[in-house]
Amino acid sequence: MPKLLEVRGLVRRFGGLTAVDGIDLDVAEGEMVSVIGPNGAGKTTLFNLVTGLDHPDDGSVRLAGEDVTGLAPEALARRRVARTFQHGRVFGNLTVMDNVLIGAHTRLKVARPGWPILGAVAELGRALFGVFEPAVEEYALKAEAREILKLFGDRLLPRQDQPAYSLSYANRRRVEIARALALKPRILFLDEPTAGMNPTETNEIMEIVRGLKATGLTIVLIEHKLDMVMRLSDRIVVMDDGARIAEGPPSAVRHDPKVIAAYLGHGSVGGADDRAAGAVAEPRLKAVAGGRA
Numbered sequence: 001m002p003k004l005l006e007v008r009g010l011v012r013r014f015g016g017l018t019a020v021d022g023i024d025l026d027v028a029e030g031e032m033v034s035v036i037g038p039n040g041a042g043k044t045t046l047f048n049l050v051t052g053l054d055h056p057d058d059g060s061v062r063l064a065g066e067d068v069t070g071l072a073p074e075a076l077a078r079r080r081v082a083r084t085f086q087h088g089r090v091f092g093n094l095t096v097m098d099n100v101l102i103g104a105h106t107r108l109k110v111a112r113p114g115w116p117i118l119g120a121v122a123e124l125g126r127a128l129f130g131v132f133e134p135a136v137e138e139y140a141l142k143a144e145a146r147e148i149l150k151l152f153g154d155r156l157l158p159r160q161d162q163p164a165y166s167l168s169y170a171n172r173r174r175v176e177i178a179r180a181l182a183l184k185p186r187i188l189f190l191d192e193p194t195a196g197m198n199p200t201e202t203n204e205i206m207e208i209v210r211g212l213k214a215t216g217l218t219i220v221l222i223e224h225k226l227d228m229v230m231r232l233s234d235r236i237v238v239m240d241d242g243a244r245i246a247e248g249p250p251s252a253v254r255h256d257p258k259v260i261a262a263y264l265g266h267g268s269v270g271g272a273d274d275r276a277a278g279a280v281a282e283p284r285l286k287a288v289a290g291g292r293a
């Protein structure tokens, strides 16, 4: 499979701390890769670097062969790179529908930059003769947004006109995923999409991710619930102290002594979430997860 994402030697330092320490990461078109590791391993920092929220001190990021190192999130959104955040980010005062439409905004013709030379003329022509174009586009996008909301069963669709602040925590997180999907992503980065969710809610998200994967979407997942990681991932990358300490299919990673040692060393696989989600797939990791405070 052709590589969609190629990360080489990525480094990010915060003062004396090297949060990401020379990470390489390849993700093939249609692949689902999970990034796991103890708290503070550098997973979110890696996501921030790859999705333009932070700038690397060294290294490169290529998307479909193009060097996108250090590009702003908007520029990456135009290349259909979508992400969700560890603590969930929605616009509380906007409705569910408007939150999702924001995800599609970079796809609106009116939001795209004009042609380099004839840009101003083209924009004027569009303004004079294409007055209905934005409304038509928005109508179509709303229909698409409703289709996306349907993915979440009756969790979001009946609430599409409610402000996001009135939703439950789990529903706000669902809205965030829906917004990311509205971008029609080429690659989707999910940062702990089930954090704070109970086992039922976690399973629902797991089924949605499984469905997205089945459509061929390329997904990179950070997740502490190892049961979900083991079941869904094609490949797992394990980080510890900013470095990649293991990589491979779930069957190999779960037996890797370096991985088990890393979790033991930190005494944590990721807080209460694993316990809430139920069993960890592999008995040895299960023992580690169960043994932490």
Ligand SMILES: Nc1ncnc2c1ncn2[C@@H]1O[C@H](COP(=O)(O)OP(=O)(O)OP(=O)(O)O)[C@@H](O)[C@H]1O
Pocket (backbone or CB within 6 Å): 014, 017, 019, 037, 038, 039, 040, 041, 042, 043, 044, 045, 046, 086, 270
């Ligand atoms: N903006 C920042 N300034 C200073 N230190 C930071 C900053 N962001 C992250 N760090 C530090 O970098 C390290 C890696 O943090 P990061 O959030 O990437 O880890 P993580 O693997 O995502 O952890 P968790 O699983 O707890 O979310 C941590 O020691 C963290 O305290």
